[in-house]
Amino acid sequence: MQPSSLARSISPPPTRKQSKSLLKAPESAVEHDTGDINAETNPPVELLDGAPTLAAVEAGQAQIQDHLDYFAKHLGNTARQQPGPRLDIEDFQNLYKRNQHSQGCHFVIHQHDHPISGVHYDLRLQFSESSAISFAVPYGMPGNANSIRPNRMAIETRVHNLWNNLIESASHATGSLLIWDTGEYEVLPRPQKQHRLTDDELSDAEEPTDQRPQNERLATAFQSRHIHLRLHGTRLPPNYTLALRLPSTHTFKPPPRKPSRKRRRLDPGKAAALAKQKAMPVSSDTEDENPANSDPASRSPQADWDAALASEDDDDDETTAALIRATNAYPGATNTINSIHQRHWFLTLDRSSSGFHKARSGPEKGRWVGGWAGEPFFVRGRDVERSVVTGRNADEVMRDEGVERFVGRKMWRAILE
Template identity: 50%
Template sequence: MTDSPRSLKRNISPPPPRRASKASRHRTTAEDVNNVSAAAVEAGEAHIRNHLEYFCNEHEKVRRPSAQQACHLSIADFRALYMRNQHSRGCHFVIHQHDHPVAGVHYDLRLQFSESSSLSFSIPYGLPGNPNSLRPNRMAIETRVHNLWNNLIESSSHATGSLLIWDTGEYEVRPRNLARKQPETDDEVASNQREEVEEDGMSNLSEPEKLALAFQERHIHLRLHGTRLPQNYTIAMRLPRHNYRRKQPKAPCRRRRHQNLTTVAEKVTSESDEADSGQLSTTEKATESAALKDAAAASEDEGRDALQREQIRVENAYPGATNSIGSVHQRQWFLSLDREASGFVKATKGTDRGRWVREDDHVGTRSGFETFAVMGREVETSVITGRTAMDVMEDGGVKNYMGRKMWRPITE
């Protein structure tokens, strides 16, 4: 007796599920992506496969005519910038303007250090742009390690406020003590020779490898090749000894929203005074101290469940990112403009004696750059879309948003 055909032996109840065609699967995914908000992607509430294409498409939809100006980056160049850094030697950076409902306006500097992750610092008043400012220094507070694709985001929501790209580009790690006085002793000569050997050894390292070494040494000199920032713009960052710790902070207690400014002022340490050489009033010191605390509080992750918050706290990294660089949450670094590396020279005579000035070389090219100040949410715009913080809110459908008041730019 011959066997029955295999088609007659197969169970027909219940019928096997039909495999969806590739076209239908792609169509469903595309429809889902079109309905996903940037804020949902940022918060981890929605997952997409191609973050670059998603955000490029989103930026294209909301791009303002003003974004055609020379100080802005085209979508094509924005895409190319990210693509050429999608590897372990990539050196992508972004500066986000973040108008947070609790922390208020601050600026997040994010530096790629691996194929997938970025080191993040919160800078309450933005980067310094005046070599002769009465308040030349800033605090830069370590926050969570982010996914590299977070460098692409512009978004808005009631929970997180608005986020726009203030500048983006590639960074370069510079050697320390680039412009030192001439050595006067044998010890200084030997020290300089050791530094030259170290610099030669670093020449074969990638920028992320240099960043990791400088980060561990607690002294970072960065040249930011951005779109908005002037040519050769260079900053110096250092972690004071009293802030050097390896352990992540404990889970925060419930924060008190209202504090007496005089009480807060009494807690401002002498190290905070060192970070700002200008003379500040008691109220100004209190406001600045509160701004530092609030900027750090912007990454407290209150929208996530308890288990995920604990994992983020222990690792100091958002899901998908890896904290292989050893970042510790809320450590406070000092940040200043590296005036010599940025092209300024200190005048030794004339009416500008003692001031940092620009200098013409033998072909008439001026060193340094025109001074600038970071003016905050009402003034600053995205270098990608040309939008203000209010534009980002309107495009995201966020209405009746009550932002944090009392922020003022450093212009003196």
């Protein structure tokens, strides 16, 4: 029998009923809404030309033999003729096909406009034949080597099915999801501290190149809490390299527990002590990597993220919910990389590995120069960014999927400095 958690028109299926207070739309919008996202019963599966809808496939209401063929046809039928970097459908299919094995290194960056957590970017990295580790990056990939806000927050989320890398869709419950970029990744060696070496030392220091598959190198780097990741995509510039680091203060964060039905009042003394503890800054090994030193605007979605992620675990099917919490993986995916829910990583542009160097003289002295040809790129959000596969923006994805009167979270702003 199919668990009730898979009978929802979103992907991946949630395991908790969303709070009506968080998802309630204005009365003027509700009057014209095409669906009730809090409905207890599911509408019948609609068929388009004999094929199940995207929502039905993503929710587990319909089974298909070939996810790649299904999504490629759908995306091909919705493509727009828009300027900008594009990956045609045939290349999109070939990219996925050549990574459909145990040593694949496929990646995708989704732009996701979620009704609770708001606009963010999901970086998903294949680590096995069936599964991909996922990071939520609220403000997208950094593209300016001289930014005054070089750090990003990257939040570990659930392990996804690899075929989720193909999705471009929309629903009232999860908002719009479009493919911002996709390609293959390469894991670089962790940079070592440089010092002068003699000729003999240089000879002794030479080590053979790591010949292991990229996904095995990713697993090793992930366990060491330092990942230097080069992304070979369509939109991202050549040699684009990220550095992800997990501070020692975030080594482990247990999965959220199911909240109690009744709230207990805290003793005033305990409540004051708890509030004081939460107000304490998080320590870090370096000043640049301490989120307390970054702009508060870059951390504004965090309360919503914690609320959204912690509210996943109450559903009619307690067995499925408990399994997801225990494994940190959605049904069909396997967490063999030991991903832990909601750990906070620091993500930044690896400027040296991306080809930049600091100018020692001239008008650019002290600035990072070289690297990519042309101007830095900036991630400008849902109203500007388009899919690298279909050329659609978020509103066009919504319209194509029949989602009307969507109420999204506002106040997202791009990092342009």
